[in-house]
Amino acid sequence: xxxxxxxxxxxxxxxxxxxxxxxxxxxxxxxxxxxxxxxxxxxxxxxxxxxxxxxxxxxxxxxxxxxxxxxxxxxxxxxxxxxxxxxxxxxxxxxxxxxxxxxxxxxxxxxxxxx
Amino acid sequence: xxxxxxxxxxxxxxxxxxxxxxxxxxxxxxxxxxxxxxxxxxxxxxxxxxxxxxxxxxxxxxxxxxxxxxxxxxxxxxxxxxxxxxxxxxxxxxxxxxxxxxxxxxxxxxxx
Numbered sequence: 001x002x003x004x005x006x007x008x009x010x011x012x013x014x015x016x017x018x019x020x021x022x023x024x025x026x027x028x029x030x031x032x033x034x035x036x037x038x039x040x041x042x043x044x045x046x047x048x049x050x051x052x053x054x055x056x057x058x059x060x061x062x063x064x065x066x067x068x069x070x071x072x073x074x075x076x077x078x079x080x081x082x083x084x085x086x087x088x089x090x091x092x093x094x095x096x097x098x099x100x101x102x103x104x105x106x107x108x109x110x111x112x113x114x115x
Numbered sequence: 116x117x118x119x120x121x122x123x124x125x126x127x128x129x130x131x132x133x134x135x136x137x138x139x140x141x142x143x144x145x146x147x148x149x150x151x152x153x154x155x156x157x158x159x160x161x162x163x164x165x166x167x168x169x170x171x172x173x174x175x176x177x178x179x180x181x182x183x184x185x186x187x188x189x190x191x192x193x194x195x196x197x198x199x200x201x202x203x204x205x206x207x208x209x210x211x212x213x214x215x216x217x218x219x220x221x222x223x224x225x226x227x
Contacts, residue, residue: 032214034216038156042220042221043205043218043219043220043221044158044205044218045218046216046217049214087156089158102148102160102163102171103160103216104160105157105158105159107155107156107157108156108157108158110156
């Protein structure tokens with residue numbers, strides 16, 4: 001089955017610096033890769049996603065890149081702000097066939113942005 | 116309007132008790148899920164239901180039994196609670212495979 005590895009587990013940056021979180025997946029059939037942000041005590045929320053027919057996607061200060069050949073994808077946050085501090089999860093879509101599947105999550109990266 | 120709502124938000128109970136967590140979504144999604152988030156923040160799929168039918172049942176003890184009375188509701192019943200069941204349980208829903216995956220606010224279960 002699908003396995004998603006995420007690095008680093010913790011990341012500390014200065015406000016204004018960039019942050020990069022990397023994930024690898026094992027199932028070459030996976031075709032959807034979302035990123036979730038979970039603030040302390042709150043639910044995970046989708047911040048950006050990418051499908052396998054796209055190599056890069058950007059939304060303001062966040063971007064995601066996908067390398068299908070190498071089976072890895074990354075989240076890039078530029079000009080980090082203290083409110084970016086949270087746990088970030090990558091995920092890959094595992095397809096059970098038919099119309100259903102479920103997301104397999106990485107173990108999360110705790111990002112701390114120091115003012 | 117909360118898209119995916121869970122009750123209760125907190126649940127403290129003794130070992131051996133039976134408890135239920137309820138989940139409702141008003142997004143019109145066809146698929147609902149239960150995830151368990153342990154103390155290390157790892158999100159692990161437990162169950163997936165599509166239109167009231169069980170699609171995915173990962174390696175979860177038989178003490179956990181999901182029930183879906185209709186496609187907008189997915190409840191989780193846990194029998195004979197154990198200390199290791201302490202975690203945050205998230206309900207989620209999606210339409211069209213996993214796109215638009217939305218989580219509920221979570222239920223923090225503490226077994227003492």
